Amino acid sequence: MFVGIVRSVAIGIILLSYTHIFAGNPFDRGDHARRDEDALKKMVRQQNARILPFHNLQPLVRRSPEAELAWIGHEFLYDLPEEAGGPKFLGLDCAQNPHFAVDISKVEDPSGIAALAENGAFEDGRMAATEIPQEQSGILAQARSNLNWHAQHRFCSVCGVESQSYRGGLMRECPSCKSQHFPRTDPVAIMLVYRGEKCVMGQTLARQRSTFYSCLAGFMDQGESIEEGVRREVMEEAGLPIGKVTYHSSQPWPFPSSLMIGCHAEALSDDILVDTGEMADVRWFTKEEVKLALEHKLEGVNIPGPIAIAHHLIKAWATGTANI
Numbered sequence: 446m447f448v449g450i451v452r453s454v455a456i457g458i459i460l461l462s463y464t465h466i467f468a469g470n471p472f473d474r475g476d477h478a479r480r481d482e483d484a485l486k487k488m489v490r491q492q493n494a495r496i497l498p499f500h501n502l503q504p505l506v507r508r509s510p511e512a513e514l515a516w517i518g519h520e521f522l523y524d525l526p527e528e529a530g531g532p533k534f535l536g537l538d539c540a541q542n543p544h545f546a547v548d549i550s551k552v553e554d555p556s557g558i559a560a561l562a563e564n565g566a567f568e569d570g571r572m573a574a575t576e577i578p579q580e581q582s583g584i585l586a587q588a589r590s591n592l593n594w595h596a597q598h599r600f601c602s603v604c605g606v607e608s609q610s611y612r613g614g615l616m617r618e619c620p621s622c623k624s625q626h627f628p629r630t631d632p633v634a635i636m637l638v639y640r641g642e643k644c645v646m647g648q649t650l651a652r653q654r655s656t657f658y659s660c661l662a663g664f665m666d667q668g669e670s671i672e673e674g675v676r677r678e679v680m681e682e683a684g685l686p687i688g689k690v691t692y693h694s695s696q697p698w699p700f701p702s703s704l705m706i707g708c709h710a711e712a713l714s715d716d717i718l719v720d721t722g723e724m725a726d727v728r729w730f731t732k733e734e735v736k737l738a739l740e741h742k743l744e745g746v747n748i749p750g751p752i753a754i755a756h757h758l759i760k761a762w763a764t765g766t767a768n769i
C-alpha cells in the first residue's frame with residue numbers, strides 16, 4: 446500500500462508536493478482524440494483497447510497476483526443493453542493503448558463479465574483504492590466520477606429531452622435545444638484550524654456518538670474564493686474567526702465527484718460556538734493529543750486514515766511539516 450506519498454521534485458529547487466490516493470492518474474486524456482467522434486468509435490474496437498467495467502459504480506478488480514484494476518477486451522460491449530450508455534474514453538497510456546470505462550449496471554447478472562478477467566470481481570471503489578497501485582486509484586477516480594455523472598444527468602436540464610454523450614464522455618448535448626452539459630466537479634474546502642499548539646477537530650451529526658473526529662469541511666459556494674470559503678465554513682460550524690489561510694494540497698474524491706481543497710487556517714479566537722444543526726461536537730485538541738491520535742493511542746478519539754486528505758492536514762500540522 447502506497448499512500449499520501451511525498452514526492453520530491455527537483456526543478457532548480459526542491460519542491461514538495463503531495464499525491465494523495467485518487468490523484469496521480471498517468472493517462473493522457475486525449476483531448477484531440479475526443480474531438481473526432483468517428484475515430485473514437487473505431488478506437489473502442491481496436492485490439493489494444495482496454496475496458497474497465499463498473500457495476501453499480503463498483504470497478505472490476507483482480508486480486509491475484511496483486512490487486513489491480515481488471516481491464517478486459519472490448520468484445521463484451523456489443524452484448525450490452527442499449528441503455529447501458531456506451532463506453533467512456535479515459536485516455537491513452539504511454540504505449541498509446543486507449544482505455545475506456547463502461548457502466549454495466551443495467552446487466553442483471555454481471556458475473557459473466559467479471560469472469561472475463563481472471564480472478565476478477567466487482568468491488569467497492571473506496572476499499573479497492575487503498576490496495577491497488579497509486580496511479581490506478583487516480584484512474585478509478587476519473588472513471589467513477591464520469592460514469593456517475595452520466596447516470597445522474599441523462600436528461601437535458603433545460604428542456605428535459607434525453608441528451609447524448611460526446612467527446613468520449615466529457616460532454617452531453619441535447620438533440621432538441623442543443624444545450625451542452627459538462628461533467629461537474631464539486632469543490633470542497635477542508636481545513637485544519639489551529640491556534641498555537643492546539644487545533645480544532647469536529648464530529649458531524651452523521652458520526653454522532655462515534656469516536657470519529659476530523660477536520661472541518663464544507664462545499665464551496667458560488668462566487669467565493671478558497672480563503673473565503675474556509676473562513677465562512679469555520680465561522681458557520683465553529684463560530685471561530687480565521688486570519689491566515691494556507692493552501693496545503695488537494696485530493697479528488699470520487700464519491701461522487703468532489704475536489705477536496707486542503708488548507709490550514711489560523712484561528713483568531715479560542716471561543717468555539719458549535720453549530721448544533723450540523724455538528725455533534727467541535728473542540729480543541731492539543732498537539733500531544735493529536736500525535737497520540739495519529740498513533741491510534743488517544744482514548745475515545747479516532748481520526749481519518751491515510752486515504753483521506755484530512756489525515757495529512759492533521760499530520761503536517763502536528764509534525765511541524767506544514768508550511769504555515
Ligand SMILES: [Zn+2]
Nearest residue numbers: 601604619622
Ligand atoms: Zn434540451
